[in-house]
Amino acid sequence: MKRLxxxxxxxxxxxxxxxPLAWLAALLGMVLAIPWLEDVFRQIAPNSRSxxxxxxxxxTLVVNHMAIVGVASLVAIIAGVGAAVMxxxxxxxxxxxxxxxxxSMGQTFPPVAVLALSxxxxxxxxxxxxxxxxxxxxxxxVRNTLVGLQGxxxxxxxAARGMGxxxxxxxxxxxxxxxxxxxxxxxxxxxxxxxxxxxxxSTIGAKTLGEPIIAGIVNGNTAYILQGALLIAxxxxxxxxxxxxxxxxL
Amino acid sequence: xxxLQEVSKVFGRERAVDGISLTVANGELCVLVGTSGCGKSTTxxxxxxxxxxxxxxxxxxxxxxxxxxxxxxxxRIGYAIQxxxxxxxxxxxxxxxxxxxxLKWMPARIxxxxxxxxxxxxxxxxxxxxxxxxxxxxxxxxxxxxxRALAADPDILLMDEPFGALDxxxxxxxxxxxxxxQSRLRKTIVFVTHDMDEALKLADRIVVMSQGRIVQQGTPQxxxxxPANGFVESLLGGADRGLKQAGLTRVAARMxxxxxxxxxxxxPSVGIDDSLRLALSLMLWHHCESLTVVxxxxxxxxxxxxxxxxxxAP
Numbered sequence: 001m002k003r004l005x006x007x008x009x010x011x012x013x014x015x016x017x018x019x020p021l022a023w024l025a026a027l028l029g030m031v032l033a034i035p036w037l038e039d040v041f042r043q044i045a046p047n048s049r050s051x052x053x054x055x056x057x058x059x060t061l062v063v064n065h066m067a068i069v070g071v072a073s074l075v076a077i078i079a080g081v082g083a084a085v086m087x088x089x090x091x092x093x094x095x096x097x098x099x100x101x102x103x104s105m106g107q108t109f110p111p112v113a114v115l116a117l118s119x120x121x122x123x124x125x126x127x128x129x130x131x132x133x134x135x136x137x138x139x140x141x142v143r144n145t146l147v148g149l150q151g152x153x154x155x156x157x158x159a160a161r162g163m164g165x166x167x168x169x170x171x172x173x174x175x176x177x178x179x180x181x182x183x184x185x186x187x188x189x190x191x192x193x194x195x196x197x198x199x200x201x202s203t204i205g206a207k208t209l210g211e212p213i214i215a216g217i218v219n220g221n222t223a224y225i226l227q228g229a230l231l232i233a234x235x236x237x238x239x240x241x242x243x244x245x246x247x248x249x250l
Numbered sequence: 251x252x253x254l255q256e257v258s259k260v261f262g263r264e265r266a267v268d269g270i271s272l273t274v275a276n277g278e279l280c281v282l283v284g285t286s287g288c289g290k291s292t293t294x295x296x297x298x299x300x301x302x303x304x305x306x307x308x309x310x311x312x313x314x315x316x317x318x319x320x321x322x323x324x325x326r327i328g329y330a331i332q333x334x335x336x337x338x339x340x341x342x343x344x345x346x347x348x349x350x351x352x353l354k355w356m357p358a359r360i361x362x363x364x365x366x367x368x369x370x371x372x373x374x375x376x377x378x379x380x381x382x383x384x385x386x387x388x389x390x391x392x393x394x395x396x397x398r399a400l401a402a403d404p405d406i407l408l409m410d411e412p413f414g415a416l417d418x419x420x421x422x423x424x425x426x427x428x429x430x431x432q433s434r435l436r437k438t439i440v441f442v443t444h445d446m447d448e449a450l451k452l453a454d455r456i457v458v459m460s461q462g463r464i465v466q467q468g469t470p471q472x473x474x475x476x477p478a479n480g481f482v483e484s485l486l487g488g489a490d491r492g493l494k495q496a497g498l499t500r501v502a503a504r505m506x507x508x509x510x511x512x513x514x515x516x517x518p519s520v521g522i523d524d525s526l527r528l529a530l531s532l533m534l535w536h537h538c539e540s541l542t543v544v545x546x547x548x549x550x551x552x553x554x555x556x557x558x559x560x561x562x563a564p
Binding site for chain 2: 153155156157158159160161162163164165166169174177178
């Protein structure tokens with residue numbers, strides 16, 4: 001709490017963000033540098049005809065990958081936080097076990113299976129990938145939102161109601177601020193997992209950083225695999241460290 | 251004025267409150283006392299509709315509480331609870347200003363009111379206004395809790411064991427504070443406690459509850475004089491009652507004024523506003539049978555002998 005009060009007074013400086021910015025620079029640097037590193041990758045896959053993945057530009061893949069994860073996460077956040085809020089209201093409490101169960105089922109269901117099942121309904125490409133990622137990313141968000149909301153001191157909520165705050169005022173002025181750290185931690189887990197999971201979308205034709213990996217596996221080209229994996233790892237580190245920064249301000 | 255008429259609350263099969271009728275007059279400090287689970291907290295929380303009553307009616311100033319919007323009703327009623335329920339992410343000042351903000355007061359007016367309340371409760375605004383609740387001691391936090399309850403100057407104050415979690419010394423200070431505040435503000439207060447000593451000290455009227463019913467109600471003196479049954483008697487401390495009663499009577503009521511008596515130089519002194527209990531304790535301690543009664547400035551104003559002390563109440 002004290003830190004919050006102090007950080008409000010500090011001018012937000014770019015310097016605080018150097019870790020995520022460094023990872024971002026590394027990511028962009030790698031995107032630009034890979035085409036120039038033919039000699040390096042030649043060492044890794046000496047027998048392949050081409051050692052730099054060229055079907056789509058890496059920058060396109062990074063942007064697309066991020067867009068898919070972004071849309072999926074946004075939907076998962078709205079649905080997950082919404083569901084958790086609903087089942088912690090007095091009128092929705094009956095659905096609490098159901099929602100908790102559905103969310104854990106989403107997690108036990110392998111993303112590949114969701115992809116396979118959604119192709120007949122949604123076809124190939126981006127949409128089924130987004131569906132799979134939403135389902136997959138829901139659990140950490142629902143679980144953490146529930147933990148955060150249920151962890152609030154009952155006396156605080158009793159006082160809030162007793163003072164005459166409406167349900168909405170209690171939610172926005174008391175519950176969300178007090179549960180925010182835990183909720184953001186859930187979103188962070190969800191987004192980071194989904195950056196890695198999104199790669200699987202390329203098995204059904206979504207344009208993600210999984211594309212070079214799958215092409216590499218199919219053709220036995222280690223250099224392709226390495227390029228995809230490297231960029232996914234950097235992207236995940238970049239986003240994760242950005243979350244770390246944000247959650248320090250909460 | 252708060253009126254409860256044949257009010258009941260049923261949770262599932264259990265009758266938590268069973269047909270109680272109670273009237274709390276304006277400016278009265280009414281203490282509900284009883285063992286845990288006797289329905290006293292439920293009764294309190296039905297008044298601001300945190301719990302809806304199942305049967306009977308509750309009226310505030312002659313109006314059914316169900317005819318008010320819940321939130322409007324609660325903003326008119328101060329509410330203080332045992333563990334304060336202060337919002338941990340808000341400063342002391344912001345916590346106190348909650349209800350005025352809900353009532354859409356102008357910010358300048360809220361600031362003035364918050365400062366005024368902090369001074370009223372002995373919290374230096376310069377020191378405490380920007381502190382967070384986690385930085386407060388238990389007693390300070392409870393002062394903030396009471397200040398928050400008083401913020402919009404409600405006529406009615408509901409207090410649910412507000413001092414229950416405090417150490418004995420802090421509790422006593424805050425009880426004194428509450429009596430001082432009440433003598434100035436004259437709110438209509440319903441106060442819940444399981445501590446009979448607290449009830450005897452604070453109450454204009456004590457309402458003893460057991461198993462959802464009112465067993466007895468009356469002034470502290472009346473209860474001590476004539477407990478309705480064994481239960482009330484045991485709550486009052488059984489054989490300790492004599493001392494409790496002495497604790498409620500002021501020395502002024504029994505002393506002999508200076509004209510009729512002559513204080514002895516060697517007698518220990520007792521304040522005119524102290525209780526007979528304290529006077530008796532002084533006699534026991536000093537092994538003497540009479541005390542010099544002094545006023546606030548230490549000037550002798552009379553004497554009190556063991557004989558005076560033991561006399562039946564006039």
